[in-house]
Amino acid sequence: MSAEILRTVDLTKRFGSFVAVDHVNFSLREGEVAGIVGPNGAGKTTFFNLVTGYHPPDEGRVVYLGQDVTHAPPQHRVGLGLVRTFQLASTFDALSVLDNLVLARFSRLHSGANVRVLLTAPRRRYYDDPRVQEVLERFQLVSQRDRLVRHLSLGEKRRLEIAMAILSEPRVLMLDEPLAGLSEAEIHQVMDVLRSQVGQRSMVVVEHKVSHLLGFVERLVVLHEGRVIAEGRPEECLQDPEVRRSYWRVGAESA
Amino acid sequence: MSRRLRWWAGILIPFGVLAVARWVLPLPFLVEVLIFSVYTMACNFLLGRVGFISFGQPAYLAAGAYGTAFYLYYFGRDPLLGILAGLASGLLFSAVVGLVFVRLRSDYFALVNLALAVIVYHLMQKVLAPITKGDNGLWFLDRMTSTPVLDLTRPDGFVWFAWLVAVAVWALYKALDDTVFGACCLATKTNEDKVKFLGYHDFKIRWTAFVLANTTAALAGSLYGVYFGFVSPEMASAARAADPVVVTILGGTGTLYGPLVGALAYVGMKDLVSGVVGNWEFFVGLLLVVIMLAGERGIWGTLEPWLRRRWAWRRPAPALQE
Ligand SMILES: Nc1ncnc2c1ncn2[C@@H]1O[C@H](COP(=O)(O)OP(=O)(O)OP(=O)(O)O)[C@@H](O)[C@H]1O
Ligand SMILES: [Mg+2]
Numbered sequence: 001m002s003a004e005i006l007r008t009v010d011l012t013k014r015f016g017s018f019v020a021v022d023h024v025n026f027s028l029r030e031g032e033v034a035g036i037v038g039p040n041g042a043g044k045t046t047f048f049n050l051v052t053g054y055h056p057p058d059e060g061r062v063v064y065l066g067q068d069v070t071h072a073p074p075q076h077r078v079g080l081g082l083v084r085t086f087q088l089a090s091t092f093d094a095l096s097v098l099d100n101l102v103l104a105r106f107s108r109l110h111s112g113a114n115v116r117v118l119l120t121a122p123r124r125r126y127y128d129d130p131r132v133q134e135v136l137e138r139f140q141l142v143s144q145r146d147r148l149v150r151h152l153s154l155g156e157k158r159r160l161e162i163a164m165a166i167l168s169e170p171r172v173l174m175l176d177e178p179l180a181g182l183s184e185a186e187i188h189q190v191m192d193v194l195r196s197q198v199g200q201r202s203m204v205v206v207e208h209k210v211s212h213l214l215g216f217v218e219r220l221v222v223l224h225e226g227r228v229i230a231e232g233r234p235e236e237c238l239q240d241p242e243v244r245r246s247y248w249r250v251g252a253e254s255a
Numbered sequence: 256m257s258r259r260l261r262w263w264a265g266i267l268i269p270f271g272v273l274a275v276a277r278w279v280l281p282l283p284f285l286v287e288v289l290i291f292s293v294y295t296m297a298c299n300f301l302l303g304r305v306g307f308i309s310f311g312q313p314a315y316l317a318a319g320a321y322g323t324a325f326y327l328y329y330f331g332r333d334p335l336l337g338i339l340a341g342l343a344s345g346l347l348f349s350a351v352v353g354l355v356f357v358r359l360r361s362d363y364f365a366l367v368n369l370a371l372a373v374i375v376y377h378l379m380q381k382v383l384a385p386i387t388k389g390d391n392g393l394w395f396l397d398r399m400t401s402t403p404v405l406d407l408t409r410p411d412g413f414v415w416f417a418w419l420v421a422v423a424v425w426a427l428y429k430a431l432d433d434t435v436f437g438a439c440c441l442a443t444k445t446n447e448d449k450v451k452f453l454g455y456h457d458f459k460i461r462w463t464a465f466v467l468a469n470t471t472a473a474l475a476g477s478l479y480g481v482y483f484g485f486v487s488p489e490m491a492s493a494a495r496a497a498d499p500v501v502v503t504i505l506g507g508t509g510t511l512y513g514p515l516v517g518a519l520a521y522v523g524m525k526d527l528v529s530g531v532v533g534n535w536e537f538f539v540g541l542l543l544v545v546i547m548l549a550g551e552r553g554i555w556g557t558l559e560p561w562l563r564r565r566w567a568w569r570r571p572a573p574a575l576q577e
Contacts, residue, residue, distance in 0.1 A: 052452065078454035090449045092442040099438050106435050107454040115456075115463045118436035126435075168453070 002030040005202055006051070006082070006172055011060035013046050013226075020046040022226035023060065028172065033203045035213040035234065038223035044206045045087050047223070048176050052084045053077050064172070079111045081171035085178060087206075089157040093150035097141055097160055100149055102126040104164035135163040138193055154181045162190060166197065173197070174204045179212055187212065210238065266425045269512060274418060282410050286482060288515075288522045289417040291502065293424050294475035295514035297468040298499035300428060303509025304437070305464045306444035308361060311368025312472050312499045314375040317491035318348040319473025321379065321387070324486035327395040329386075334399045334407040338477045345473020349466045357461040372493050380488040387488070396484025413482055420478065421515075424471060429511060431467075440464050472499075501543055507553025516555040 006028040013021040021043045028034055036044050049055045051062055053074040061070045069077055092100050105126055110117050126132060136142045139159040149157060162178055178194070179187050195216065197203065207213050213220065213234065220237040222230040230240040237243060277285060294316060301307040322344025327337040352371065359367055379387045387393065399408045405419075406412035431437045439460050443450050450457045480486045498521075506517025521539060528535035546553055 054448075054452075074451045075454050075456055078452060084452060086449075086452075090446060090452075092438075092449065093445045094441045095438055102435070103438055103442060103455075104453055111454060113435075113455070115436065115459050118439055118460070119431075119434055119463075121435040122433050123435055123438055124433065164453070 002032070004028070005030045005065060007063045008047075008051060009061045009063065011047070011050055011062065012058050013043075013050055013055060014058050019226050021050060021057075024223075024226070024228055026221060026228070028202050028204060030171075031199060031202055032219065033198055033205070033217045034219045034221060035210075035217035036204060036206045036221045036223060037208070037210050037213070041225075042223040043226040044223055045176055046226075048084055048174055048204075048206065052082060052174065078107070078168070078170075081169075082174070083165050083168045083170035083172070084174040085161050085165050085176055087176040087180070089154065089161045089181075091149045091152075091157050091160050091164070094148065096146050096148055097136075097152070098127060098132070098145045099123060100160055100164060101132045101135060101167060102129075104167040105129055105132050108168050131167060135167055139163045140189065155183060155186045158182060159186065159190060162193070166193070170201055172202045172204065176206045177208060178205065179207060179209070191216065210234070262429070263426075265511070266422060266429060269515060270418065270422050270425070273515075277414065282414055284522060284526055286410065286414050286417055288518050289414070289421045290475050290478045290482070291522055292515045292518035293421055293478070294472055295499050295502045295506065295518055296424055296428060297471040297475070299503045299506070299508060299510075299514045300431075300440075300464070300468045300471075302500065302503055303513075304432075304440045304444065305461060305468075306361070307357075307461075307465065307468075308365045308500065309368040310365045310496045310500065311370070311372040312469075313491045313493065313496055314352075314368065314372040315345060315349055315469040315472035316476035316479070317372075317375050317379065317486075317488075318469075319345040319476030320480040320486045320490045321476075322473070323477040323480040324393040324395065325386070327398055327480075328393045332398050332400045333402065334481045335402055337399070337481055338474070341477025341480065342470060342474055345470045345476070346466065348473070349469035353462045353465040353469070357458065357465050369493060369496055372491055372496050376488050376491040376493060379491060390488060392485055392487030392489075394485050399481070399484060407481055408484075410482075417478055417482070420474070424474070425511070425515075432511075436460070436463070501539065503553075504543060504546060504551070505539075505553055507556030507559070508551070510553065510555045510559065512559070513553055513555045516558070517553065520554055 004027055008024055008026045010023045010025060011021055012019065012023055024047060036047070038044055046055070050057045053069070053072060056071060061068055063069070064077065064082055065080060069080070092103070102123055106121065107113065136145055139162070141156065141160060141163065144152060144156060149160065152160065158178065158181060162175065165173055165175070178190060182190060191212065194203070205213060205217060217234060219232065220234040221228055222237055222243050230237045230243045273285070294312070298309065298312055301309055319341040323337040323341035326340035327334065331337065356364060356367060380389055401408050405416045407416055439450065439455060443457055443460055447457050450460070476490060479490070502517040502521045503514065505520050506513030506515070520542070524539055525535050528538050549557070
């Protein structure tokens with residue numbers, strides 16, 4: 001069994017008196033692909049936010065690569081290869097598709113780049129970068145490469161964001177509903193790319209439609225009201241009575 | 256090679272036209288347009304590239320002007336060194352102020368800058384009156400020595416110097432657009448979180464952009480100082496705080512030539528309209544309203560696509576678009 005790469009210990013987040021994430025203990029092994037499911041408001045995104053440094057937790061710890069990164073700024077975690085995408089596709093509207101990709105690629109090549117490096121590097125130097133070309137093709141964004149992202153469809157933006165995440169070549173890739181808003185064809189395309197990443201990095205995928213995760217993730221974590229209510233092999237998880245009770249959509253869709 | 260040539264042509268053609276206009280237009284008008292366009296360029300960068308709207312630009316203008324004035328009034332006589340002193344004081348001032356200000360976003364940023372302009376005005380008028388001579392200002396026109404090649408103490412020398420400075424500023428900001436830093440600035444403008452989550456230090460990026468822009472504003476202040484041979488607290492007056500923002504929008508926010516076109520329109524209206532009817536600011540306001548209603552693209556933002564179609568201009572590089 002490979003080594004553990006990420007672990008959370010009693011991770012907890014409250015918004016006022018509301019507990020969004022409640023003592024979550026989660027662990028991920030090197031190269032493992034895990035899925036997180038749960039109904040709306042279960043705390044999946046908040047959990048991502050805690051792990052990646054968007055919010056500080058109220059309790060608990062995040063241990064990544066053996067380091068306690070609970071209070072490390074997001075950039076530090078990214079520099080260590082912990083990369084995420086956002087539920088609402090998060091890209092740079094005022095830049096072209098190509099420039100978005102260049103920013104992702106550049107950050108990987110010059111991790112934590114200081115401003116002097118940024119100021120002296122011409123953008124166009126990275127336009128022909130083989131990695132950038134490769135993701136453009138794999139995500140079928142070649143014809144869009146010079147368009148401003150603000151003119152892209154939601155599906156294209158989401159593909160772009162995942163492409164950027166992959167250009168970051170993370171050790172742990174955390175995807176928050178990567179398939180939401182995509183057409184069937186796009187879902188196939190994205191899933192193909194994600195499958196090709198297996199073995200190169202660990203992944204954590206939040207997804208509403210559990211059917212998309214079956215056959216992809218090795219392990220499923222079911223969140224409900226901020227707590228982990230089931231965890232294990234996907235098929236077993238979905239048979240769990242508590243899961244069926246509290247998350248009827250999981251039961252319905254897996255049937 | 257040809258790409259580099261085209262790159263420079265993009266700057267030298269408009270400024271070349273302006274240079275030729277030297278023999279047609281009144282000298283003071285041209286000087287004012289040049290200096291004001293540099294002043295506006297700073298604001299255009301902040302607003303169009305980084306998403307900072309500042310109603311306190313006179314504070315930075317004054318930081319440069321007083322740096323120059325102190326040097327030329329108390330220490331030296333060389334106007335070139337005076338301008339260097341203004342640049343240095345603008346750099347220092349914005350570097351310190353920026354540490355606090357760039358943590359603020361949009362509306363607060365605008366207001367805090369306005370407050371800063373008020374404070375600087377008060378400092379120069381009252382608190383530091385023993386050295387600034389208060390409202391009387393510092394006069395150093397007679398103290399400045401002639402400079403070789405271009406004599407900055409004479410308007411017909413100064414205008415070329417201002418022209419060179421403007422060309423250099425344009426080249427700087429155009430080159431900046433072509434760097435990864437330029438892309439980072441536009442990225443922070445629309446999505447700061449994502450900048451962080453790509454691993455960039457968003458604070459350093461914003462701070463650098465802020466210091467760069469406001470040092471440019473200070474440079475404009477220094478140029479004013481040397482040109483008039485006089486600096487007074489009026490420079491920091493909050494009454495003129497919205498000017499660079501207005502001119503930025505007039506020209507076309509985030510476009511390369513917007514600040515130049517805007518400055519031409521603004522100074523032109525000031526000089527022309529005020530000769531005919533008293534209240535030229537009314538017409539600037541009117542024009543501003545029309546521009547906002549017409550889609551906020553500004554004069555250049557509207558003209559550019561039209562010119563491009565006319566002459567089938569080709570862009571030297573896929574420039575960052577606003
Ligand atoms: N910044 C915040 N302030 C206050 N409440 C918040 C905040 N972020 C999330 N919440 C609340 O925490 C709960 C969990 O939200 P979260 O976004 O983590 O759920 P989720 O599992 O991702 O749901 P979805 O499937 O809808 O994306 C929700 O009830 C939400 O309203
Ligand atoms: Mg969510």
